[in-house]
Amino acid sequence: MPIPSPTAALVDLGLGLRHDDLPEDIRSIARHSLLDWIGVLLAGWDDPAVQILRAQATERGALPRATLLGSAERGDPLDAALINGSASHVLDFDDAHLASRIHASVVLWPALIAVGELRASSGREALTAFVAGLEVQARIADLVGNDHYRRGWHSTATLGSFGATLAAGRLYGLEPGALRHALGLAATLTGGLRALFGTPCKPLHAGRAAANGVNAADLARRGFTAVEDIFERPDGYPALVSGNARRDLPVADGRWATRELLFKYHASCYGTQAPIEAALALREALGGEVPAGELRVEVEPQYLSVCDLPEPRTAMEARFSIRHMVALALAGRSTLDERSFAAETLADPGLAALRRRIRVAADPALPRANARLSAAGRAFAADASRPESDHAAQRRRLLGKSAQLLAGRLEPAAIDELQALALAIETFDDLNQWTAALRRLIGRVPRIPHHKDSEP
Incomplete structure (x- = not known):
C-alpha cells in the first residue's frame, strides 16, 4: 500500500478522529483550554486594538450569524473569528504548545465557534475539531522545522492558520479532497512576523489565523480550488518558509500533541x-x-x-x-x-x-x-516546559485564574455560571444554544476602560 503524501496524511488524521475515541484526559485538556480561552478573551475585550477591529466590522456591516463573545453582539463569521481571536491574545495570557510554538486556543476556538454557530454543530463536534486542529498543526510544525520560527515567522499566525482550516473544515463537513484544497488556500492566505511582537499586530496574528481558517474552509466548500499537495511539492509551503523542512511526515505513534498543551499563570510571553x-x-x-x-x-x-x-x-x-x-x-x-x-x-x-x-x-x-x-x-x-499531569489541580488553577480575570466584569455567581458553561460544552447538541447562554451572561458585563498606555 503506498504511503500517503504528507498533505493527504494530515487530512486523514484530522478527519479520522472521533469524539468517542478521545481519551478522557484529552477531552479534559480541551475543556480546560476553552475555559481558559473565554477568560482571557473577556479580560482583553476592551483593549483599544480590539475595539478598532470591532468598529471596523460594524462599519462594514454583515448578517449577524456569529457571536462577538466579549459584547454579546453578532456579526459575520470571518469578523467574529478575527475579533474573538485577537481579543483572546491581546493579554498574551492564553495557552501555548511549545513544540510547535503555536498558541492553540486563540486560533482554533474562534474559528470553531464561528463555524459551529453557522452549522449548528454540537459541542462534541466542536471539541473534537479542536483536538483535530491541534494535532494537525503540531505535525505541520514538525514538517516545517524550527528554522521557520528562527527566520522570523510567527508560528501562531502561519501554522495556526492550517490548524484553524482543518478544524473549520471538519465542521463544514469537507471531504478529504476539498480539505486538501483548503490547506492550499490557507498557505496563500497566511502570514505574520515576529518583528511585530510587542505591538497590537501580535494579537492580530491570532485573529487573522482564525479568520484564515474560516475563509479557506468556506472557499473550498464552495468549490474554490488551490493545490492538493501544498506540504510536499518542491515549491510548497515548508520548502519556501524553512531551511530545514522535511519531505516526509514525521511518525509519532501514540503521540497526542494535545497532552503537551501548557497554560500560563503569568500574563506575559x-x-x-x-x-x-x-x-x-x-x-x-x-x-x-x-x-x-x-x-x-x-x-x-x-x-x-x-x-x-x-x-x-x-x-x-x-x-x-x-x-x-x-x-x-x-x-x-x-x-x-x-x-x-x-x-x-x-x-x-x-x-x-x-x-x-x-x-x-x-x-x-x-x-x-x-x-x-x-x-x-x-x-x-x-x-516551565512540562505539562501538568494532575488535571484536577490544573482545573482548580484555571478556575482561579479566570475568576481573577473576570472579577469586576461579572458578578461572582455569573463567573461560576460562565465557568460551568465552558466545561459543559460537550452536553450541547447545538452550539447556538451554548453561545446564547454565553451572550446572556456577557450582556451583564460592565465596560472596564483599559489604561491609555495600551493604545496602539
Whole structure:
C-alpha cells in the first residue's frame, strides 16, 4: 500500500478522529483550554486594538450569524473569528504548545465557534475539531522545522492558520479532497512576523489565523480550488518558509500533541514564565528581600529575540520584557493584574531601578522554557516546559485564574455560571444554544476602560 503524501496524511488524521475515541484526559485538556480561552478573551475585550477591529466590522456591516463573545453582539463569521481571536491574545495570557510554538486556543476556538454557530454543530463536534486542529498543526510544525520560527515567522499566525482550516473544515463537513484544497488556500492566505511582537499586530496574528481558517474552509466548500499537495511539492509551503523542512511526515505513534498543551499563570510571553518562577523562588528563599547588586537571568538563546525588551514603554511591550516581569515578581507585585502593566507602574522609580539591575543572557545549554536566576551568590532554576499531569489541580488553577480575570466584569455567581458553561460544552447538541447562554451572561458585563498606555 503506498504511503500517503504528507498533505493527504494530515487530512486523514484530522478527519479520522472521533469524539468517542478521545481519551478522557484529552477531552479534559480541551475543556480546560476553552475555559481558559473565554477568560482571557473577556479580560482583553476592551483593549483599544480590539475595539478598532470591532468598529471596523460594524462599519462594514454583515448578517449577524456569529457571536462577538466579549459584547454579546453578532456579526459575520470571518469578523467574529478575527475579533474573538485577537481579543483572546491581546493579554498574551492564553495557552501555548511549545513544540510547535503555536498558541492553540486563540486560533482554533474562534474559528470553531464561528463555524459551529453557522452549522449548528454540537459541542462534541466542536471539541473534537479542536483536538483535530491541534494535532494537525503540531505535525505541520514538525514538517516545517524550527528554522521557520528562527527566520522570523510567527508560528501562531502561519501554522495556526492550517490548524484553524482543518478544524473549520471538519465542521463544514469537507471531504478529504476539498480539505486538501483548503490547506492550499490557507498557505496563500497566511502570514505574520515576529518583528511585530510587542505591538497590537501580535494579537492580530491570532485573529487573522482564525479568520484564515474560516475563509479557506468556506472557499473550498464552495468549490474554490488551490493545490492538493501544498506540504510536499518542491515549491510548497515548508520548502519556501524553512531551511530545514522535511519531505516526509514525521511518525509519532501514540503521540497526542494535545497532552503537551501548557497554560500560563503569568500574563506575559511564555519565554518570561520560567524567569518569573525563578524570581518567585528567590523571593521566597530570601523572605521577600530583594538582594543588592546585579541579578542575572539566563534563558534559551532564542528568547533574546522574543522577550528581551529592556525598558518597556507600553503594556504590550511589558509582556515581552523578562526584566519587567522578573522585577514585578521580585518586588512582590502581581504578574496578572493589568495595573502591573500600566504606565504609572512602568514609570515607577523603584521598579525601573530594579529592572536596570537585571541582566538577561543566553545559555545554549538551557532547554526551551527554562531559566536560571543568579543573585547574591545563589542560583535558582525553573522549568516551565512540562505539562501538568494532575488535571484536577490544573482545573482548580484555571478556575482561579479566570475568576481573577473576570472579577469586576461579572458578578461572582455569573463567573461560576460562565465557568460551568465552558466545561459543559460537550452536553450541547447545538452550539447556538451554548453561545446564547454565553451572550446572556456577557450582556451583564460592565465596560472596564483599559489604561491609555495600551493604545496602539
